[in-house]
Amino acid sequence: MKQGDVIFTNQDGEIQIKCPICQSERIETRNIGMKAGGTLGAAAGATAGIAGAMSGAEAGAAVGLAGGPVGVAIGGLFGAIMGGLVGAAAGGSAGAGIGKIVDDTMLENYYCLDCDHSFGKQDI
Numbered sequence: 001m002k003q004g005d006v007i008f009t010n011q012d013g014e015i016q017i018k019c020p021i022c023q024s025e026r027i028e029t030r031n032i033g034m035k036a037g038g039t040l041g042a043a044a045g046a047t048a049g050i051a052g053a054m055s056g057a058e059a060g061a062a063v064g065l066a067g068g069p070v071g072v073a074i075g076g077l078f079g080a081i082m083g084g085l086v087g088a089a090a091g092g093s094a095g096a097g098i099g100k101i102v103d104d105t106m107l108e109n110y111y112c113l114d115c116d117h118s119f120g121k122q123d124i
């Protein structure tokens with residue numbers, strides 16, 4: 001770290017960002033892309049998860065065969081739920097990851113609470 005850097009770490013080792021205009025340390029991180037990406041990713045993942053739910057239901061039903069008709073029903077339901085949940089979770093985290101990259105590279109992700117200046121990593 002050389003003199004004049006606007007990103008530095010505090011005593012706790014957390015990354016601190018200073019406003020390039022007024023040097024304030026009261027900076028808010030917006031994470032718009034991360035939030036949007038997480039939501040979109042979860043939706044996309046749930047959609048993809050439906051396909052997983054179908055195969056999960058089949059696999060569950062196959063396993064449930066040993067338990068008779070009730071086993072097939074329970075196995076199928078369990079498989080479907082697992083497929084959908086896994087898809088949504090995976091999609092959500094993938095979407096949030098992509099959104100974070102968008103935040104870091106394209107959006108003005110930082111907001112100065114002292115002078116209302118918005119700035120991105122590319123500005124500092």
Ligand SMILES: [Zn+2]
Nearest residue numbers: 019022112115
């Ligand atoms: Zn400022």
